[in-house]
Amino acid sequence: MQVNWRHIHAARNSYAVLAAACEKEGFALNRVDGPDDDITCYSLNSLNAAQYQDEIASAGCLTIVGGPHATALPTEVAAYADYVIVGEGEFTLPRLLADIQKGGGGKIPGVMKGGWYQPADTGVRLDAYPAFSEIKGYVEISRGCPFSCGYCQTPRIFGHCMRHRSVDEIVRYTSRHKEARFVSPNAFAYGSDGIHPRWDKVEALLKACKNQIFFGTFPSEVRPESICKESLALVHRYCANTKLHFGAQSGSDAVLKKLGRGHSVADVLAALDLFSDFSFEPVVDFIVGLPFETDDDQRQSLDLIRAVARTGTIHVHRFIPLPGTPLANLPARSLLPETEKLCGSLALTGKVTGSWNDPEIRFFRRPSNDIP
Numbered sequence: 001m002q003v004n005w006r007h008i009h010a011a012r013n014s015y016a017v018l019a020a021a022c023e024k025e026g027f028a029l030n031r032v033d034g035p036d037d038d039i040t041c042y043s044l045n046s047l048n049a050a051q052y053q054d055e056i057a058s059a060g061c062l063t064i065v066g067g068p069h070a071t072a073l074p075t076e077v078a079a080y081a082d083y084v085i086v087g088e089g090e091f092t093l094p095r096l097l098a099d100i101q102k103g104g105g106g107k108i109p110g111v112m113k114g115g116w117y118q119p120a121d122t123g124v125r126l127d128a129y130p131a132f133s134e135i136k137g138y139v140e141i142s143r144g145c146p147f148s149c150g151y152c153q154t155p156r157i158f159g160h161c162m163r164h165r166s167v168d169e170i171v172r173y174t175s176r177h178k179e180a181r182f183v184s185p186n187a188f189a190y191g192s193d194g195i196h197p198r199w200d201k202v203e204a205l206l207k208a209c210k211n212q213i214f215f216g217t218f219p220s221e222v223r224p225e226s227i228c229k230e231s232l233a234l235v236h237r238y239c240a241n242t243k244l245h246f247g248a249q250s251g252s253d254a255v256l257k258k259l260g261r262g263h264s265v266a267d268v269l270a271a272l273d274l275f276s277d278f279s280f281e282p283v284v285d286f287i288v289g290l291p292f293e294t295d296d297d298q299r300q301s302l303d304l305i306r307a308v309a310r311t312g313t314i315h316v317h318r319f320i321p322l323p324g325t326p327l328a329n330l331p332a333r334s335l336l337p338e339t340e341k342l343c344g345s346l347a348l349t350g351k352v353t354g355s356w357n358d359p360e361i362r363f364f365r366r367p368s369n370d371i372p
């Protein structure tokens with residue numbers, strides 16, 4: 001049985017992870033640029049799903065669709081795909097392939113097929129699955145997030161309980177990279193419950209990685225309240241990065257509270273104050289056009305963007321309502337003329353990147369040593 005993986009740039013790390021998980025069970029995922037016999041697998045996010053819908057619906061082979069979009073809207077995706085994987089794929093995808101191979105109907109937990117669905121009866125333990133195999137990817141060190149930011153799909157897909165890969169397993173995979181990057185909802189939460197940091201565990205991890213590592217930068221950005229003297233000292237001592245990337249999202253405490261971010265503007269300012277002691281450059285994420293943002297809230301974000309621009313750079317995202325999140329049905333509000341003006345002028349000096357008008361651009365940024 002030939003099993004294919006539809007190449008989609010935004011899903012390249014999912015390919016590395018799932019190819020390794022399927023290889024363990026005797027299935028090779030052959031990379032293709034369109035649907036092909038016997039089975040083609042897709043991983044879709046909510047920005048690219050519409051682009052692939054007709055291709056999947058008219059495919060002359062069996063199709064399996066997973067990823068954040070399929071997990072958020074399985075019934076919608078099941079209307080045009082043969083099988084939908086809801087949630088984590090490492091266990092479910094090879095299990096589904098084995099079932100199809102032996103002529104089963106694919107009715108297994110974690111899969112939606114037509115009108116049939118039963119939730120997954122397992123959760124993935126990271127150490128039980130390879131981070132990658134032949135196809136190299138970033139090393140996922142932690143999964144799950146105890147926070148519930150209203151715009152974010154992560155805790156809705158992976159749950160609120162943090163799970164971590166062990167230091168030995170992480171080292172095994174980072175040693176295959178000349179420069180290693182990690183996947184985590186908050187790199188500084190490594191080894192902890194996500195709320196109470198365990199700097200001993202973070203240090204044990206960083207100390208054990210002997211090659212060049214980038215920690216607290218894409219795709220393992222951190223939260224502002226986890227930036228402190230201890231965390232900065234660890235990165236300074238063990239890591240290659242000179243930048244740290246964290247999310248501020250808004251300059252308004254009222255908006256942060258409505259988002260459920262679990263930190264304040266003061267936390268962001270305190271983090272920025274610490275950067276100069278360690279010669280790190282801050283890279284800070286903001287979301288503009290949040291649905292409940294007043295004009296004054298948006299102006300407060302501009303003030304914070306100006307403060308960050310003095311020493312660092314800003315990545316601006318335009319709010320997009322993602323399915324499966326509490327803000328799914330709320331449209332973005334308009335931008336003030338001064339927001340467009342400030343972002344535009346800072347972009348000309350390289351201080352602002354991202355897109356405040358076209359949300360899709362943010363899914364295509366790549367660091368220089370990105371995986372293929």
Ligand code: SF4
Binds near residue numbers: 147148152154155
């Ligand atoms: S934005 Fe970050 S902290 Fe908030 S829920 Fe998502 S992963 Fe967790």
